[in-house]
Amino acid sequence: MPFFEVNERRPQIGEGAWIAPTAEIIGDVRIGANCYIGFGAVLRGDYGTIEIGEGSAIEEGAMIHARPGGLASIGKDVTVGHMVMIHNATIEDYAVIGMQSMISDFTTIGTWAIVAEQSLVKRNQVITPETIWAGAPAVEKGPLQDRHKQEWTLAKKVYRSLAEQYHTTLKEIVDPRLD
Numbered sequence: 001m002p003f004f005e006v007n008e009r010r011p012q013i014g015e016g017a018w019i020a021p022t023a024e025i026i027g028d029v030r031i032g033a034n035c036y037i038g039f040g041a042v043l044r045g046d047y048g049t050i051e052i053g054e055g056s057a058i059e060e061g062a063m064i065h066a067r068p069g070g071l072a073s074i075g076k077d078v079t080v081g082h083m084v085m086i087h088n089a090t091i092e093d094y095a096v097i098g099m100q101s102m103i104s105d106f107t108t109i110g111t112w113a114i115v116a117e118q119s120l121v122k123r124n125q126v127i128t129p130e131t132i133w134a135g136a137p138a139v140e141k142g143p144l145q146d147r148h149k150q151e152w153t154l155a156k157k158v159y160r161s162l163a164e165q166y167h168t169t170l171k172e173i174v175d176p177r178l179d
Helices: 146-169
Strands: 024-031 042-052 063-065 071-074 085-087 131-134 139-143
Parallel strands (some): 024 042, 042 071
16 A cells, blocks of 8 residues: 555545555645545655645656645645656645646745746745746746636546546556456
């Protein structure tokens, strides 16, 4: 199982959340209802706290951690892309963090903000709501458009559906050549 208690800090998992068998959920990690936690993700709340809001997707290979006594807070319906690293940051509802981005200490990503792939959000940086940011370091590229919200609303539904499907249809097989 991917769940670990450390120093009497243990995970709390909401109803309907799906967690990949190769993910690692360590310590004080609070995962909301109907979340998707992908293969190889590591959520390490060994001496800080991690909160994942309802319906959020933490995709494959993502890593989330918090400082001692700190908090990594992910809002509801957030998309955290493949191989993202988040450390002691606040990500508000509906935000999107693109693949291989790094979100550093004490940053805030606003509601419905989009951080593009491979971006670096530096320590203490504030990403304003409903804007698009990209680069290393991340700079504002412009306002979020309605089409972005429509596209990402559909993508978020895909991961909620995937979590449901994995609950009922995912099964380990020995070797497909043996079927």
